[in-house]
Amino acid sequence: MPKDFRATTLERAIGRSLASWRNERGFSLTEAGVRVGFSSAKLSTMENAVQPSTPVDIMALGYVYRVPAAQWQEVVLQAQYAERRRSKPRRPELFDPTADFAHLVFEATSLRAFTTDLVPAVFQLADYSNAVARADDPARAAVVDRVRESGAERLKDKDPLAVQAVFPEAVLRQVVGGPRVMKAQLLHLMELSEDPSVSLRIVPRGVGAYPAMGSPFTLLGFPHRQHDDVVYFESFIRGAYVEDQGLVDLCARRFAGLRQVALGDGESLELIAEAAAEL
Incomplete structure (x- = not known):
């Protein structure tokens, strides 16, 4: 033994x-x-x-x-x-998906994000993401900043990143960073929702159970035929890519189901405005 x-x-x-x-x-x-x-x-x-x-x-x-x-x-x-x-002797990780994720966001042409507790990273304002990092892991602040900056830069491109985001209503009610920071974040979401390359949908509290509940993920698509879609999962321990196309397709179907149970873009915007007005 x-x-x-x-x-x-x-x-x-x-x-x-x-x-x-x-x-x-x-x-x-x-x-x-x-x-x-x-x-x-x-x-x-x-x-x-x-x-x-x-x-x-x-x-x-x-x-x-x-x-x-x-x-x-x-x-x-x-x-x-x-x-x-x-x-086998234990080796250090040769590749860190968490550190790499910002690069994939920059290279992508489409991003479908489902979050359960937070505003999607590509939509976060600096004060919001810093408040999250302070409460969780300050060492990760730089990584989150790179993802946020990559997303913001791609949204402004002449060929902008097409973003579809879905998250539950509870994200709007979680006052991250205090009322001032959270209100600014909600107003930023309202501004982003006017961008034709952005679709933002909210799953209302009354909907009950819904697809992928409790399992946030990001699905990235790319312009080159040789680059298949990739799914990114992240916990506070580490991030991971899923590249098996059968599993990627499964995530895509879950995301389609989420969009069906969520409010439409217009109704979602109204709910965001309502949450902002309450702060």
Whole structure:
């Protein structure tokens, strides 16, 4: 067993598979151990991921338990992958999507953004984004500024970035940075909504559940045929790109569903104006 072994979630899933095979056959740990030639203690540590399960041991258990070949082969592949990951030295991240995102925004011709808590980054004013950074992670302020500046610059281009944004009404009511900052941000949204390249829609409070609820994402499209659409997700831990086109298409369908349940552009503008007037 590797020194100071700490099971990954994959290795714990492998252990659950082994326990499930045994339980489906109605074998006790002792009986199964006798059949395969393991001690019951070893079998228990494998099932509970206290030690890694080797591909050879998994194959032996699959044979004894008469598990269909496709099932035990899948678990063997999982164990081989887990073993490779464990034996590889940890390397620093070679590519940081969070730092790169501003560049993709600048290169894009279309941007579809769904946010759940904040005004989309490309629409944020400096005071608003600084207030968010101060409350969350001041070190990220420069990254957010680059995204905001890239978006603002592209919106002013002769061939402007086409932006469609959807977010819930709660974003309008969250007074980020205080009433003065928030009112300026809402007035900025009203100004942006007059731009023909911008569509801004609000999901009203009364709509109930809606597509992609709780899962913000940004979908970027590009002018070159060789550059496929990309989805960007971000949490406070890290950002990530999704480039598998099946998953990108799934996000595009979710976004289309969001636009359907949201208020139209005109009604959304009225709601933004109402929220601004209350500050």
